């Protein structure tokens with residue numbers, strides 16, 4: 468619960484649980500985000516004794532057979548879920564998506580005078596600003612969703628001004644903060660540089676073709692598992708670009724050459740990610756979850772668009788995110804009231820990002836349809852009372 472709610476409950480002497488409605492708490496956090504309840508229950512059961520080994524996962528040597536098997540299965544299940552071709556390697560690194568902004572350039576841009584960046588919102592802008600540090604590579608702005616678009620629309624991939632001699636083209640496919648997402652998964656024509664994609668807040672939410680990309684990375688805490696693991700999927704031939712003189716801990720090839728064991732991986736986060744992969748398989752895989760995700764997003768956008776202007780989302784309809792739905796009312800006071808009252812009904816962490824304001828409902832794979840329906844009902848009820 469947020470501070471304001473706790474203060475409110477304290478002032479009014481309401482016990483935390485009493486404030487909760489009949490349904491379970493629905494967690495709309497952008498990240499670290501909701502995890503499937505079934506996964507948490509399995510983790511709870513296995514907390515002290517993983518699979519009859521007598522070991523807690525948290526206390527296993529990362530080089531033990533027990534952990535190597537957990538890592539191997541997580542990799543295999545991810546490969547199966549995303550249909551990752553055999554010429555792509557998978558790593559579970561640390562340092563979050565943010566570290567990948569720099570690792571991508573350090574590893575892939577040596578000998579190139581430029582790398583291209585597409586800026587469409589908060590995260591790709593930070594990437595653009597940070598990527599050039601530590602190297603001589605100039606980061607070229609290939610397309611910009613600000614200014615004219617003010618992060619309300621996305622520059623079409625056909626309009627990206629790509630330099631064919633650049634090391635790669637970086638973009639974020641789903642802008643977690645601003646609520647924008649490329650509807651068609653971008654790909655570049657042959658002969659253009661490889662695409663490097665920040666998929667933190669959408670990986671595993673819909674089908675796409677891994678072979679359209681050179682490098683994909685995603686922090687686990689949005690749509691995979693707990694914070695601490697960062698999934699990196701890299702095309703094998705690009706490993707030849709990794710310079711020998713960068714520190715091994717930042718070098719993709721050094722991690723690959725040591726089977727992801729160059730240094731200690733975030734073992735528990737990898738284990739949890741593996742449980743989520745298996746859960747996804749039981750849900751019918753990415754294709755099935757994509758269909759559910761479409762209904763979830765549609766439910767919220769219909770609630771917004773059907774409110775006669777009470778709720779506002781001014782993102783271009785072709786660029787609206789199916790993972791992070793941003794909306795606001797006409798006043799900040801009312802937004803504040805919305806967040807507080809929603810919280811009291813067990814619809815939690817709906818406050819928008821600090822620079823954007825308003826509300827944001829993050830509806831990743833693990834958010835059940837019931838949670839989205841409960842939010843849509845609450846939105847209608849709130850409008851009846853304040854509209």
Ligand SMILES: *Cc1c(COP(=O)(O)O)cnc(C)c1O
Nearest residue numbers: 563564565590639643667668686
């Ligand atoms: C959350 C997020 C990041 C930052 O991830 P960290 O793991 O905190 O480094 C970067 N890009 C996108 C798209 C995100 O959603």
